[in-house]
Amino acid sequence: MPDQIELRIEKLVYGGDGLGHHDGHTVFVPFVLPDETVSIDPLERKKKFIRGRVARITQASPERVAPRCPHFGTCGGCNYQHMPYELQVRAKTDILRETLSRLGRISWDGPVVPHLSPPFEYRNRAQWKIAQSAAGLTEIGYYEAGSQKLCPVRECPILSPLLSQALIAMSRLLTTKKLLADLREVEAFADADDQKLLLNLSFAKLGGSHEPIAEMLRAEIPQIETILFQDRSADRFELVGPGHISYRVGDHNYRVGHLSFFQVNRFILQDLVRVVVGEAKGRLALDLFAGVGLFTLPLAHRFERVIGVESNEAAARDLAANLQESGSSSPAFRQTDAESFLARWNEAPDLVVLDPPRAGVAAAALSRLAKLAPAAIAYLSCDPATLARDLAVLVGTAEKPGRYLISELHLVDIFPQTYHMEVLVRLVRRA
Numbered sequence: 001m002p003d004q005i006e007l008r009i010e011k012l013v014y015g016g017d018g019l020g021h022h023d024g025h026t027v028f029v030p031f032v033l034p035d036e037t038v039s040i041d042p043l044e045r046k047k048k049f050i051r052g053r054v055a056r057i058t059q060a061s062p063e064r065v066a067p068r069c070p071h072f073g074t075c076g077g078c079n080y081q082h083m084p085y086e087l088q089v090r091a092k093t094d095i096l097r098e099t100l101s102r103l104g105r106i107s108w109d110g111p112v113v114p115h116l117s118p119p120f121e122y123r124n125r126a127q128w129k130i131a132q133s134a135a136g137l138t139e140i141g142y143y144e145a146g147s148q149k150l151c152p153v154r155e156c157p158i159l160s161p162l163l164s165q166a167l168i169a170m171s172r173l174l175t176t177k178k179l180l181a182d183l184r185e186v187e188a189f190a191d192a193d194d195q196k197l198l199l200n201l202s203f204a205k206l207g208g209s210h211e212p213i214a215e216m217l218r219a220e221i222p223q224i225e226t227i228l229f230q231d232r233s234a235d236r237f238e239l240v241g242p243g244h245i246s247y248r249v250g251d252h253n254y255r256v257g258h259l260s261f262f263q264v265n266r267f268i269l270q271d272l273v274r275v276v277v278g279e280a281k282g283r284l285a286l287d288l289f290a291g292v293g294l295f296t297l298p299l300a301h302r303f304e305r306v307i308g309v310e311s312n313e314a315a316a317r318d319l320a321a322n323l324q325e326s327g328s329s330s331p332a333f334r335q336t337d338a339e340s341f342l343a344r345w346n347e348a349p350d351l352v353v354l355d356p357p358r359a360g361v362a363a364a365a366l367s368r369l370a371k372l373a374p375a376a377i378a379y380l381s382c383d384p385a386t387l388a389r390d391l392a393v394l395v396g397t398a399e400k401p402g403r404y405l406i407s408e409l410h411l412v413d414i415f416p417q418t419y420h421m422e423v424l425v426r427l428v429r430r431a
Helices: 085-104 161-175 211-220 269-277 296-300 313-326 338-344 363-372 384-395
Strands: 005-008 017-022 025-030 037-045 049-059 112-115 125-132 138-143 150-152 183-190 197-203 224-231 236-240 244-249 252-257 282-288 303-309 331-334 351-354 376-381 404-412 422-429
Touching: 005 017, 005 049, 025 037, 085 112, 085 384, 085 404, 112 269, 125 150, 125 161, 138 161, 161 183, 161 197, 161 211, 197 244, 211 224, 224 244, 244 269, 252 296, 252 313, 269 296, 269 376, 269 404, 269 422, 282 296, 282 338, 296 303, 296 313, 296 331, 313 331, 338 363, 363 384, 376 384, 384 404, 384 422
Parallel strands: 025 049, 112 404, 197 224, 282 303, 282 351, 303 331, 351 376
Antiparallel strands: 005 037, 017 025, 037 049, 125 138, 125 183, 138 150, 183 197, 224 236, 244 252, 376 422, 404 422
């Protein structure tokens, strides 16, 4: 076994690790706090860095708290349960500022406005893996960090109460062998009231009829509204139920289907919509990466025309249905990717909303957006590194300013107990 290393943790970095230095190497280690002294077992050594795990905490931070979850440190889902929630938010704020400065050369001296969530029982969606244990038992849980080894779980304190009930019921059905051993993954999504449930079940092979399985599940979990069965061996799907549930945010109801993305925090969505849409009004707004229309619908009440753009076929169907159900004559949608849409679009909008996946916005789309020069851009990002890269294009540097200035920066804490962050940047066109 490699010799243990003792070091002081200097700060936290994006990804959940703490950073320290030892013998010319940068050292990364999870589940630590700044100013703690720890002994670590090295797991990976490279020329310039070392990754390790804590063997012993020599000097603990006075801010360290006991994690609420018994699986913390093994399960790969949470990173920060050893930190008070207020410290988690401060750490994310510091990491955001440092990442924007280091990767985008963007120095923001203004406030980072926090939007906080209750730190537990917030998730309205979960994905559970299913695998055989060494003892031959069929277990349900999450993967361990950085691996495909299952961490069996019976409780998960970040889940909504309905999702927790569903997890217990699924575990019981697997233990009693009432569910097929070929089940590989379960995805559960609860509505805003935590009263109705959408399930996606993925099987390595789905032999026989799926109807008896649906009846059994509904007997165990009466809140189930709709179930989608996937048979991976035959690449086929079977649906039991309407194919979607309704999710209410503020004054709007959203149809959310089995294969559509929707934000996972049930407490903070109304605040998120308020932050993104803001007080903007005008003639034309473009909602790129629109999903099922979380921002498109409220924008339609503030702009003469709104166009939602979404490339995912399932989400685009939900978007179209939600726009039609809204009763407004102004919103429209395009089922295409943002880059292709912008390449053909020539009218300058008053506002563009960007809510891209972790990869950020394609360079060609950013270039085209800068040429269209909308009066304002609201950029919602789930990855500070790609956000820094994209802002560097739009904002530029002190030596070579871009078309836009940052007017507001918000940290919307959709993912308490984890290193993940959602950031809203409001940009205004330079005069």
